[in-house]
Amino acid sequence: MASLPKRIIKxxxxxxxxxxxGITAEPHDDNLRYFEVTIEGPAGSPxxxxxxxxxxxxxxxxxxxxxxxxxxxxxxxxxxxxxxxICLDVLKTNWSPALQIRTVLLSIQAxxxxxxxxxxxxxxxxxxxxxxxxxxxxxxxxxTQLYATKK
Amino acid sequence: MKAWETLDTLKxxxxxxxxxxxxxIMTEGYTYDYSDDDSADSIEFYNSGHLxxxxxxxxxxxxxxxxxILSQESGFEIDDxxxxxxxxxxxxxxxxxxxxxxxxxxxxxxxxxxxxVPNLKYECLTTQNIFENMLGKVNHLQxxxxxxxxxxxxxxxxxxxxxxxxxxxxxERMDDLLIEIxxxxxxxxxxxxxxxxxxxNDDELNQATGASRDVVFKNKFYCIICCEEKSTETFALxxxxxxxxxxxxxxxxxxxxxxxxxNCMGCSLALKNEDIDKIMGxxxxxxxxxxxxxSFVSKHNRNYKWCPFADCNCIIHLKDTSSxxxxxxxxxxxxxxxxxxxxxxxxxxxxxxxxADCNITNAWVKKARKESENLNWVLSHTKECPKCSxxxxxxxGCNHMICSSCKYEFCWICEGDWAPHGKSFYQxxxxxxxxxxxxxxxxxxxAKTMKKYTFYYRMFNEHEVSAKLDWKLGQTVGNxxxxxxxxxxxxxxxxxxxxxxxxxxxEGRTALKWSFAVAFYSDSSHNLTKIFVDNxxxxxxxxxxxSELLQIKDPEVIMAKKTEFYNKTGYxxxxxxxxxxxxRDLLCKGICKSG
Numbered sequence: 073m074a075s076l077p078k079r080i081i082k083x084x085x086x087x088x089x090x091x092x093x094g095i096t097a098e099p100h101d102d103n104l105r106y107f108e109v110t111i112e113g114p115a116g117s118p119x120x121x122x123x124x125x126x127x128x129x130x131x132x133x134x135x136x137x138x139x140x141x142x143x144x145x146x147x148x149x150x151x152x153x154x155x156x157x158i159c160l161d162v163l164k165t166n167w168s169p170a171l172q173i174r175t176v177l178l179s180i181q182a183x184x185x186x187x188x189x190x191x192x193x194x195x196x197x198x199x200x201x202x203x204x205x206x207x208x209x210x211x212x213x214x215x216t217q218l219y220a221t222k223k
Numbered sequence: 224m225k226a227w228e229t230l231d232t233l234k235x236x237x238x239x240x241x242x243x244x245x246x247x248i249m250t251e252g253y254t255y256d257y258s259d260d261d262s263a264d265s266i267e268f269y270n271s272g273h274l275x276x277x278x279x280x281x282x283x284x285x286x287x288x289x290x291x292i293l294s295q296e297s298g299f300e301i302d303d304x305x306x307x308x309x310x311x312x313x314x315x316x317x318x319x320x321x322x323x324x325x326x327x328x329x330x331x332x333x334x335x336x337x338x339x340v341p342n343l344k345y346e347c348l349t350t351q352n353i354f355e356n357m358l359g360k361v362n363h364l365q366x367x368x369x370x371x372x373x374x375x376x377x378x379x380x381x382x383x384x385x386x387x388x389x390x391x392x393x394x395e396r397m398d399d400l401l402i403e404i405x406x407x408x409x410x411x412x413x414x415x416x417x418x419x420x421x422x423x424n425d426d427e428l429n430q431a432t433g434a435s436r437d438v439v440f441k442n443k444f445y446c447i448i449c450c451e452e453k454s455t456e457t458f459a460l461x462x463x464x465x466x467x468x469x470x471x472x473x474x475x476x477x478x479x480x481x482x483x484x485x486n487c488m489g490c491s492l493a494l495k496n497e498d499i500d501k502i503m504g505x506x507x508x509x510x511x512x513x514x515x516x517x518s519f520v521s522k523h524n525r526n527y528k529w530c531p532f533a534d535c536n537c538i539i540h541l542k543d544t545s546s547x548x549x550x551x552x553x554x555x556x557x558x559x560x561x562x563x564x565x566x567x568x569x570x571x572x573x574x575x576x577x578x579a580d581c582n583i584t585n586a587w588v589k590k591a592r593k594e595s596e597n598l599n600w601v602l603s604h605t606k607e608c609p610k611c612s613x614x615x616x617x618x619x620g621c622n623h624m625i626c627s628s629c630k631y632e633f634c635w636i637c638e639g640d641w642a643p644h645g646k647s648f649y650q651x652x653x654x655x656x657x658x659x660x661x662x663x664x665x666x667x668x669x670a671k672t673m674k675k676y677t678f679y680y681r682m683f684n685e686h687e688v689s690a691k692l693d694w695k696l697g698q699t700v701g702n703x704x705x706x707x708x709x710x711x712x713x714x715x716x717x718x719x720x721x722x723x724x725x726x727x728x729x730e731g732r733t734a735l736k737w738s739f740a741v742a743f744y745s746d747s748s749h750n751l752t753k754i755f756v757d758n759x760x761x762x763x764x765x766x767x768x769x770s771e772l773l774q775i776k777d778p779e780v781i782m783a784k785k786t787e788f789y790n791k792t793g794y795x796x797x798x799x800x801x802x803x804x805x806x807r808d809l810l811c812k813g814i815c816k817s818g
Contacts (some may be wrong), residue, residue, distance in 0.1 A: 077450075078451055079448065079449050079450040082450040135448055135449075136474055136477050151452075168489070169488045170448065170466075170489040199340055
């Protein structure tokens, strides 16, 4: 593998030495561009107490290209589909090389705190969310209980 | 050529038209005015060939129209560098293009009397044309906005070059708009924070140095993008987000093809074109503008269409799409012609497909794709000599084949003896319906349809291949005319009948080709279909004759047969028109249906 850019080494070092509260990100031993990530559900949200696993991959063109992030844990959220793909502007059009892994992960955490059903990825979930917000939140809580809690 | 020069030549053109009463202008000195006549065409085309009512007389009004357009849009210049005066090398290709782009006058007259469908008003552009047009818009908006033209360019780009919408939003909320799009309203002054993007500022990110839109060299600079500390050139906008030149270049390079506005990596401040050029070290911003216009064209595909021909960069802009409905109702197709004389249908984006309409074309093309592709190749490329079974690949336009090994003369299409073809009625386009006993079983029916399809498809393919070969032939016609000029000492304009012939031949072949799609979908028992097939045969014969005539290489023979050229060309024109009308009749009466 080609040598790792200094930028990635720096970011990785900082993620370990100065971690973001509620978020962990560890590079894979075999591939230092591949990160195993966990995000705690934000307090006050239906995802509270849940620990969600994600994978993050830094493409060859990083930081010119956005990192690829995907949920591995099942989650009931209007902007996250069944395959765990995330609809988030900073991962797509609004990506800027000045952003970092940590800022992206913080944005994802913020997305958990405030779902945006008007710009949905999972249409059925979003519809549910708009029609019956309480019910949808309950379901999200249920799923968090079922899939995102350590047993 | 500059706009004002064109105006001048147009005036000359007008006087010339007044003087001449014949359709063909024979004056020697006229030649390049003639080509400028076509530059007029490149601005205001009328539907060429089959719907245009413009006669020579109309060129006069055309010319005056151009004059008015030029005076209105000063930013719009016509690029006809091809027709440089006295430049003999360019001249050759230029006049070929010209003459190919010239509408056929005899057909025009016919269309004039018809007058059933409105003219298509369209212009042929390149991305460069559109870009220049946009620059004109910027100049036009500058006094209203009272901000630097660079900023207006960014605004227009953001609004997909939609002037009206931009003005609307501008009057509603001008300051917000500027900030939203990333234009610094306090021009040139450094600002504290313009960030509207949801970004988390680390201590590392805050490196505000107050640098202002210029490339600066620094001995020691730490770039937060690549995390390298080095002596390098850097760039920053008023926001002070400073990055090393390598990262900036990499960033811009990636974004140039997107066509979107490029922002500072740290905030939403937009990079102007001059900034981009400064960073890249060479003019790259035009690339961004062109890709922006490309995306504009794809977004506005109701009015704008790319020419479908390979490597052709022309864009056709149809100004008024309201007449398209009328076209499809009458089973006409809105054919347009780009400045490289590629004709295509504006509705389906396919090559010229008359007499078939868009539905028939679509059905036919889909069907052809489904059927075996190998079969197509074998059918279209080789045949065995009916006498000695030598494999023959056809490499010339004419269907009169002479086997090189046994010297047997046969017709490429029906593989029968050639002798009757030359004299008697040309029978090759006729599908022989061998229905002896009406009631067959279902499998027989399927087999029969397949057989019918294979037959028509073969014919279609035959003419497609021939058309391609004719096109190649057309490329050499320029040389032929030149040879005529040199050896026979005749004038350029006199040699034009050759170019006319090849163009007519092309049109005839295309019509013939698509007529087989129409024939396939038509009810073969109907009388009109029979008339249509007869028309096909006649055109087929006419086209073959003309094609054979065009094979002649000796200039002396060509000149001797000049009248024959004229006659046969005229005949093909008439037959093509008749076939198209007949096909349209079939479509209008519902005898030909794709369903």
